[in-house]
Structure formats: C-alpha cells, structure tokens
Amino acid sequence: MNSAVPQVAAEAFGVYQALYIVAAACFILALKWMSSPVTARRGVLTAELGMLLAVVSTMMRHEVVTYQWIIGGLLLGAAIGVPLAMLMPMTHVPQRTAISQACGALASALIGTAEYYRTFPTGFTMAALMVETLLGFLTVTASCMAFGKLNEMLPSRPITFKGQTFFNLGVLAAALAVGIAIVMDPHNTMLFPVFVLLALIFGVLLIIPIGGADMPTVIALLNSYAGLSACAMGFALDNKLLIISGALDGSSGFILSIIMCKAMNRSFTNVLFGGFGQVQTSAAAGEQKPIRSATAEEAAQILASSSSVVIIPGYGMAVAQAQHKIRELSDSLTKKGVEVKFAIHPVAGRMPGHMNVLLAEADVPYDKLIEMDDINGEFGMTDVALIVGANDIVNPAAINDPASPIAGMPILDAYKARTVMVIKRGMSPGFAGIDNELYYMDKTLMLFGDAKSFVTELVKEVAAA
Amino acid sequence: MLAAFVGFEMIRKVSPLLHTPLMSLTNAIASISVVGAILISGAGDSPTLSRVLGFIAVVSATTNLVSGYLITDRMLKMFKKREPAQK
Numbered sequence: 001m002n003s004a005v006p007q008v009a010a011e012a013f014g015v016y017q018a019l020y021i022v023a024a025a026c027f028i029l030a031l032k033w034m035s036s037p038v039t040a041r042r043g044v045l046t047a048e049l050g051m052l053l054a055v056v057s058t059m060m061r062h063e064v065v066t067y068q069w070i071i072g073g074l075l076l077g078a079a080i081g082v083p084l085a086m087l088m089p090m091t092h093v094p095q096r097t098a099i100s101q102a103c104g105a106l107a108s109a110l111i112g113t114a115e116y117y118r119t120f121p122t123g124f125t126m127a128a129l130m131v132e133t134l135l136g137f138l139t140v141t142a143s144c145m146a147f148g149k150l151n152e153m154l155p156s157r158p159i160t161f162k163g164q165t166f167f168n169l170g171v172l173a174a175a176l177a178v179g180i181a182i183v184m185d186p187h188n189t190m191l192f193p194v195f196v197l198l199a200l201i202f203g204v205l206l207i208i209p210i211g212g213a214d215m216p217t218v219i220a221l222l223n224s225y226a227g228l229s230a231c232a233m234g235f236a237l238d239n240k241l242l243i244i245s246g247a248l249d250g251s252s253g254f255i256l257s258i259i260m261c262k263a264m265n266r267s268f269t270n271v272l273f274g275g276f277g278q279v280q281t282s283a284a285a286g287e288q289k290p291i292r293s294a295t296a297e298e299a300a301q302i303l304a305s306s307s308s309v310v311i312i313p314g315y316g317m318a319v320a321q322a323q324h325k326i327r328e329l330s331d332s333l334t335k336k337g338v339e340v341k342f343a344i345h346p347v348a349g350r351m352p353g354h355m356n357v358l359l360a361e362a363d364v365p366y367d368k369l370i371e372m373d374d375i376n377g378e379f380g381m382t383d384v385a386l387i388v389g390a391n392d393i394v395n396p397a398a399i400n401d402p403a404s405p406i407a408g409m410p411i412l413d414a415y416k417a418r419t420v421m422v423i424k425r426g427m428s429p430g431f432a433g434i435d436n437e438l439y440y441m442d443k444t445l446m447l448f449g450d451a452k453s454f455v456t457e458l459v460k461e462v463a464a465a
Numbered sequence: 466m467l468a469a470f471v472g473f474e475m476i477r478k479v480s481p482l483l484h485t486p487l488m489s490l491t492n493a494i495a496s497i498s499v500v501g502a503i504l505i506s507g508a509g510d511s512p513t514l515s516r517v518l519g520f521i522a523v524v525s526a527t528t529n530l531v532s533g534y535l536i537t538d539r540m541l542k543m544f545k546k547r548e549p550a551q552k
Binding site for chain 1: 491492500522523526529531542
C-alpha cells in the first residue's frame with residue numbers, strides 16, 4: 001500500500017481489497033493442506049485466519065456504519081454454533097453437516113432477498129441475485145429434508161410418485177420463469193415471494209425421491225449449491241472474495257459428488273431423479289436359501305487362529321456406535337499376532353469419509369484404514385473378512401448380475417477371502433433393497449446380533465481363546 | 466473461473482480419508498456469505514426489512530462458520546498416526 005494519494009476512501013478501498021486477496025489465498029492454502037492428515041489441522045487454522053481477515057476487513061469498509069446488529073448477530077450465531085459443534089456425537093456428523101448447510105444457505109438466500117428489497121437492482125446484478133436466491137432457498141429446504149432423512153425423522157426410503165420427474169422439472173421451470181420475469185421487471189414485488197416459495201418447494205421435491213444410500217452424493221451436491229450461491233452473491237454484490245470462495249466451495253462439492261457417483265457407478269441424473277430401490281421387490285421374493293450362522297465363541301476361535309483379518313465397516317457400525325469395540329477387537333487380535341486392516345469403501349456410511357472419522361474417533365491409526373482400490377487385491381490372501389453393518393458395498397451381485405440395480409458398482413471383494421463373517425441384525429436387505437448372495441455362500445458365517453454387543457462378546461472370547 | 470479450476474485441482478488430491486473433514490471445512494468456508502450479511506445489515510441506507518433479514522443472515526452464517534470450524538478441528542484431532550507407545 002504505497003499509494004501516494006492520501007484520499008481516505010481510496011486508501012480504505014485498497015486496504016480491504018488487499019485483505020480480501022489475502023483471505024482468499026488463505027482459503028486456497030487451507031484446501032491444499034487438507035490433502036494430508038499431517039497438515040490438515042494447519043489448513044483449518046489457515047481457513048479460520050482467512051475468515052477472520054474477511055470479517056474484520058468487511059467491518060472496516062466505509063459503507064458499514066451501524067455495528068450493533070452485526071455484533072449482536074455474530075455473538076448469537078457463535079452462541080448457537082459452539083454447542084452445536086462441541087456436543088454433537090461423531091456418529092451424527094452427517095446430520096450436523098446437513099443442518100449447518102441449511103444455515104449457510106439460509107444466510108445467502110436471505111442476503112439475496114434483503115439486497116433485492118434494498119436496491120431493486122437491474123440487468124446482470126439482478127440475474128445473479130436471482131440465481132443466488134434460487135440456489136440458496138432450495139438448498140435450505142433440501143438440507144432440512146436431508147437432515148430429516150439422516151436423523152431418521154423422515155423415512156429414509158425413497159418416496160416416489162407417478163410423473164415425479166415431470167412435476168419436479170415443472171416446478172423448476174416455473175421458478176425459472178418467475179425468476180426471469182422478475183429480472184425483466186424488478187419492481188414487480190408481488191412475484192418475489194412466489195419465486196421464493198417455488199424455490200423452497202423444489203428443494204423438498206429434490207430430496208424426497210433420494211434414498212439413504214445416496215445421501216453421501218446429495219450432501220456433497222448441496223455443499224456445492226451453497227458454494228455456488230455464495231459465488232452468485234459475489235457477482236450480485238460485486239465482491240471478489242465471495243466469488244472466489246464460493247467458486248472454491250462449489251467446485252469442491254461438485255468433485256466430491258462426482259467421486260461418490262463414480263464409487264457407485266451411477267450417473268448424476270440417476271442419483272437426482274432415480275427412485276432407487278423400488279424395482280427389485282420381485283427379486284427378493286425367491287426361495288429361502290440356506291445360511292450358516294455361528295456364535296461369538298466359534299467366530300472368535302476362527303478369528304484368533306487366522307493370520308490376517310480385514311474389517312469392513314458400514315453404516316450399521318455407525319448406528320450401533322460399535323467403533324470403539326471394533327478397535328478393542330482389532331487390538332486384541334493384533335496382540336495375538338493377527339494382522340488387522342480396515343477396508344473403507346468410498347460410499348460406506350452416510351457421507352463421504354464417514355467411516356474414517358468414526359474409526360479415527362475410536363483411535364484407530366489412519367494408516368490402517370485402506371482404500372478400496374488398494375485393498376481389493378489382498379482379499380484373496382485374507383483369512384477372514386469381517387463385515388460389520390455393511391451390505392451393498394460387498395454385494396458380489398454388482399459384478400455377477402448385470403440385471404442388478406447396483407450392477408457395475410465397485411465393491412470390496414470380500415467374497416474372495418477364505419472366510420467371510422457378517423455381523424448383522426437380521427436378514428433384511430440393505431438400503432438399496434437388494435438381496436446379498438454373499439450371505440448364502442458356503443464360506444460365509446452369519447453372526448446375528450447388534451454390532452456393538454456382538455463385537456463386545458467377540459473381544460471377550462478372543463481374549464479367552 | 467480460475468478459482469473453480471484451482472478448487473478442482475486441490476480437491477482431486479485430497480485422499481478419501483479426509484473427505485468428511487474436507488466437507489465440513491468447505492461448508493464452513495461457504496459461510497463467507499457472512500461478508501455479504503455484514504454489508505447488508507451494516508449499511509446505513511437499509512430499510513428495516515433488509516436489516517432484519519440481514520441480521521438473521523449474520524446469525525445463521527456465523528452459526529455455520531463457528532460450528533463448521535470447531536467440528537472440523539475436533540475431527541482432525543482424532544486422526545493420528547499410531548503412537549509407538551500405544552498399548
């Protein structure tokens with residue numbers, strides 16, 4: 001800042017622009033550092049610093065004259081946010097992310113609304129504003145619905161009805177039409193509430209047909225929408241920092257959802273419009289096939305006498321909160337000289353990386369968590385594949401049965417292990433509603449029971465073995 | 466956009482191990498909209514409606530911001546390499 005012009009306004013302008021660039025750089029560095037667990041915490045600190053810079057420099061801008069509302073809002077938000085982060089158990093991270101996303105999207109939607117009623121902008125600014133408001137409001141309701149489904153306050157099965165896709169597209173088209181009408185004639189204030197309502201309805205409709213198993217994709221996608229909304233806000237308010245960070249966020253959410261889609265071998269549109277799980281009721285109605293079940297004692301004998309065990313956790317582990325017990329099991333097996341590894345499928349659980357977080361919470365060192373592509377080659381040499389609360393991600397139908405709804409989805413090749421053990425509460429199919437032929441294989445032992453109590457017993461029996 | 470491209474490159478490198486913390490971090494970064502909220506609610510010429518909406522926006526953006534950062538950090542604290550002294 002070595003500007004020779006001593007004008008106060010120009011000086012302030014330069015300072016906050018420079019601070020904005022620094023803040024944006026902080027966010028980019030933060031994302032870079034997130035790529036490794038070693039530097040990730042530094043990344044978070046950097047992002048916090050960037051956010052602090054952004055807030056402080058914005059407060060210094062000369063347009064900002066009244067502070068009591070801002071300070072009050074910041075304090076109140078912090079008062080809600082701190083307990084939300086600190087008291088939330090780790091198994092509820094997906095829900096928390098959804099609700100927090102709803103908050104973020106609400107903010108950008110409301111800002112769009114407020115800006116509209118404040119300035120009645122025209123042309124490009126107005127169009128950006130409408131994009132922001134549309135994405136903002138639809139993300140609000142969509143996130144709330146996702147929260148409801150994740151928290152099991154709403155049925156997690158897809159809800160579909162005839163002509164749903166057309167109806168949804170119709171609502172979207174109506175929203176866009178009203179939006180364009182507003183851009184043409186910004187002073188037509190009657191239309192704005194209609195627009196908001198349509199966006200809200202579309203958000204609900206977007207999530208209703210999506211089943212629990214697709215939640216990881218959807219959460220990532222909503223994250224992307226929230227980011228894009230902030231980006232559009234940047235164009236509407238002519239604020240570069242908002243554009244940059246919004247775009248960062250939008251692209252990161254988008255990539256994550258693409259990764260998730262790939263991990264399930266499904267196309268984007270399929271996830272968004274596909275009612276998954278209502279087609280295959282006929283397939284499951286086949287004859288009662290024989291299964292082999294075992295007690296904890298028998299299972300423990302096998303585990304203790306094997307030389308390598310791969311544990312495959314799924315959503316069931318999260319529901320039963322069994323991660324600590326699993327770590328104990330892994331410890332006591334390791335003590336007996338058994339090599340224990342964890343195989344993590346990219347879409348196990350309800351959000352990207354869900355299993356990693358849970359196992360990390362239980363103090364499982366992260367170098368034991370192996371990704372799908374790296375571990376699949378090892379199953380042939382594995383004595384026991386222990387599946388805890390996972391189903392579709394180990395279903396060989398994805399490879400063998402081209403008619404299966406999950407055909408082509410990459411799976412963990414648990415069926416190649418010498419023995420497969422499945423801890424499960426009952427024979428009910430997984431979230432995709434598909435029967436799993438793995439359960440009927442000769443080398444498969446079904447261990448029926450709640451994951452947590454069963455693993456507890458296993459730990460006891462292994463120690464005794 | 467350049468930022469989008471940079472974001473693309475960054476995320477591709479992130480291992481699936483850290484997807485959840487990554488999501489909650491980008492989630493927190495999305496609350497950069499607090500900047501817009503501050504501009505709206507602090508501007509001298511805002512009508513009451515905009516001011517009220519701006520205030521709610523500041524509250525919800527801050528909620529997202531604070532809880533997003535705290536929980537990301539809490540999660541990352543748990544990711545550690547095996548200690549040599551671990552029992």
